[in-house]
Amino acid sequence: MREWRRANRRQLCGGCNRQVALDDPILVLQIGSVEKIRCALCAGPAPPDLPAVIVTAVILPFDFARSGVRWRENRMDPPFGALPPERAK
Numbered sequence: 421m422r423e424w425r426r427a428n429r430r431q432l433c434g435g436c437n438r439q440v441a442l443d444d445p446i447l448v449l450q451i452g453s454v455e456k457i458r459c460a461l462c463a464g465p466a467p468p469d470l471p472a473v474i475v476t477a478v479i480l481p482f483d484f485a486r487s488g489v490r491w492r493e494n495r496m497d498p499p500f501g502a503l504p505p506e507r508a509k
């Protein structure tokens with residue numbers, strides 16, 4: 421199977437070993453259960469109507485500063501591994 425897609429993560433091209441950035445067009449060659457990719461420079465121009473990458477998961481950053489403020493304001497024990505308030509300044 422040969423199919424043009426957009427890269428949903430950083431990958432290496434199997435032809436030139438160049439790093440393919442997120443959302444770059446790639447040609448996916450599938451032989452059985454093995455998938456190989458080729459960048460647009462190796463496999464020729466990608467179709468212009470290639471759909472964009474669909475993001476399926478969003479990872480929210482954990483705000484360590486805010487979580488520290490909360491236990492200091494509530495006079496709770498610090499979370500495991502956190503510095504006590506007098507040493508955190």
Ligand SMILES: [Zn+2]
Pocket residue numbers: 433434435436437438458459460461462463
């Ligand atoms: Zn390549």
